Amino acid sequence: MKLLTLTTDFGEGAYVPQMKGVILSLVPEARIVDLTHSVAPGDVREAAYLLETTVPAFPEESVHVAVVDPGVGTGRRALALRFARRTLVGPDNGIFTAFLGRADEIREITETSLFLPEVSATFHGRDVFAPGAARLLEGGDLTIVGPVLAGEPILLPDLWAEGDRGVVLHVDRFGNLVTSFPAGRLAEDPDGALAGPGAAVARRAATFGTAPPGEPFLYAGSGGRLEVAVPGGDASARLRWGRGTEVAWERNPA
Amino acid sequence: MKLLTLTTDFGEGAYVPQMKGVILSLVPEARIVDLTHSVAPGDVREAAYLLETTVPAFPEESVHVAVVDPGVGTGRRALALRFARRTLVGPDNGIFTAFLGRADEIREITETSLFLPEVSATFHGRDVFAPGAARLLEGGDLTIVGPVLAGEPILLPDLWAEGDRGVVLHVDRFGNLVTSFPAGRLAEDPDGALAGPGAAVARRAATFGTAPPGEPFLYAGSGGRLEVAVPGGDASARLRWGRGTEVAWERNPA
C-alpha cells in the first residue's frame, strides 16, 4: 500500500511539494495524503489534536509524518514510533502526545545515512523526516532509524483536560470550538456549563439542525470532545473565543 | 481505476483527512482527488455549481462525494445517484441539482450496514457518505445502498437563471464573478447589460488580455456561464458584488 500522510504548519508554498518530491524520488509508488498543512504556525498542541483524531482513521501500516517544528536546527530530538501498527515520524516536541503513552516502540532518528546528503539548518521536514519516513514506508523495521529513545519523550500536559480547567484546541471552518474537555462531561454533569471570557454556555443539543438558531450550545463532537457551536453561525466569532482561549468546566452552577 | 472525488465546505482541519482515512481503510487502492473543500460554509448552491462544472470532466465510473450538509443529524435524506456513468453520493438538499433531472437512477441511502459502526449526529461525511461511497467504488450496483428514492429529490430553483433575474453563484480567486445566466445571453442579446447594485456592465470582450485594463467586462466563461471580470484587477472588489449578489439581465437598455 505504501500510504503516507503529511501534517505540517507550512501552508501553501515550496515546502510541502519539496517533501513530496523527496519521498517520491525515494519511493516512486508512495501514495501521499495531505492530512493538513494549516496547523497554526508553531502550534504543536493543535497538531497533536489533529493527529490524534485523524491518524486512527487510516489503515494499518500507514506512515504519518508530522512537522510542526519550531525547534528545528537546535538540539531537539527526532522520533519514529509505532502505534497500533502505524508508524509516526516527527520531532520530539509533544506532537505525538496522543500516541506516545501507548506506543509499542519509540526510537530516536539518528542514522544520518537516511537523510538527504546535505541537511539544512531550517528544513528537517525535507532533509530528515521525509527521507526517513520514505525508508520506513518500504516496510523496514523501525530499528533502521536509530536506537530506542533514551529517557522520556516530551508530552503535552493539556491535550486532555482532567480537572476543571481546559483550553480551546482548535476552531474548525464553521467556527465550532473544539475543547480539551472530553465529551463525557456532558453526561457526567448534566447541569454543568462551559465558561470562558465573557460568557458561559449551558445549552445542549445533539446536532446543529436541532438547536435554536444563533445560540451557542454544547455537544459531543465527532472526535469525542466537548465542542461549542452556533447553529447557522460562527461560535468563535460570536463568543470571541479562539484557538488557545482558556475555558473552565463549571459543575452544577447555582 | 477506483477514482473518487470529494467536495465539501470543511476547509482545512480534521474532517477531510478523516473521510480519506475511512475510504482508504475500506478500499486501500482508492485514488482520492480533492474537488474542493472551500465551498462557502453551508452554501449548497455554490457546491451545486462547482459539481456541475467539474464532475463531467472526470472519467466514467468515477465516484463523487459531496458534503455540504447543514441539515446533518435531522431528517434530511441521503442520496446515491448515477449520471452519465458516474456515481454521486451526498445529502438530499439540492447539491446534485445539475444532475438529478438527467439521472439514470436515484436511490436513498438507508442500508446502515454500510455505515461506520457508530454514526455521530454531526459528521455523516465520515460516518455515512464516505463508507457508502467506498463500497460503491468497489464497483457495486447502486442497489446496495437502499431503495429507489420515494418522491422527488430537492432541486435548487436558481442554479440557472431563466428569466431576467439571476445571482452571482461563485467568485473565483481572481475576483471574476460567475453568474447564474447562461453565456448564450451575450449572443442572444448583443446590446444587453448585466446590472447589479450600483452598476451595470455592458462592455464585452473575449478574454482578459483583449479588454481595457481596469474596466469590468462581460464574457462567456469557460463553464458556459455569463461572467464578469476586470483585466488585471478584481471584479468583485471593484463592483462590490460577491457570492449571492442579485443581478439582472437588462435587454436592449435605452
Add this chain to the structure above:
Amino acid sequence: MKLLTLTTDFGEGAYVPQMKGVILSLVPEARIVDLTHSVAPGDVREAAYLLETTVPAFPEESVHVAVVDPGVGTGRRALALRFARRTLVGPDNGIFTAFLGRADEIREITETSLFLPEVSATFHGRDVFAPGAARLLEGGDLTIVGPVLAGEPILLPDLWAEGDRGVVLHVDRFGNLVTSFPAGRLAEDPDGALAGPGAAVARRAATFGTAPPGEPFLYAGSGGRLEVAVPGGDASARLRWGRGTEVAWERNPA
C-alpha cells in the same frame, strides 16, 4: 510512474479539479501532485521561483504543468521543454526562467489535435496545457507537441539578483522573506546588510532557535537564497516588507 505536478494561481474552486479531470480522463493511471495553487494572481515571477525550488526534488520523467497565465487568449506562445530528464509545460511568459537556459529541448505547443475539441479563450490550463501534458505523460517524445521554438523564449531578468538591487520573491507562511539574492552573499560579504523600506537587517543566525526572539535576522534559506526571518514572529509583518518589495544589498556598511 506517470507523475505530474500542477502549479497555478487558481486557488480553490473549479479550475484545478477541471484540469485534473481532463488529465485523468486521458491517462487514468496518472498520479497528480499539487505543487501549489497559491501563487499570487498573475505573479509569474513568484511561480518561477516556486518551480525552481521544487521541480528538481521530483523524480526523473515527471511532468510539470505551470499555469500562471495573464496572457491567455492573446498571442503568447505555449511551451513544452525538457530539463534534466523532466518535462515542463506552460505559457511562454518567463515562468520557466530557471530551466530554460539549461533546457535540452524547447518546443512550441502548436499541435491542436492534442487540445480539447473546444478551446476556450480564458482557460488554456484545462483546454491546452492539461491535455498536452497528459499526452507527454504517456512517454511520448516532445516532438508530438509542435516545432522547436523559433527565436528566444521570454526570460525574467530578476529571478536571481546579480548586482546590489534585489526583490522579495515570496513570503512563506511564517512571514519569512525569500529574496532574489543568493545565500552566498552572507559568506562573500560578512559585514553586509539587507536594506529595504525603513530598515536594514545585518544580524545573522543559522536557524530560528538560535537567534534572539523577535529580532529580524539573515540566513541561508533551504533553497539557497538569502532569507529574512524573525524567531517566533513574522518578518513580513515586522518589517512591513512583502512579496515584490525592493531590497538592496549593502556591502560593508559604515
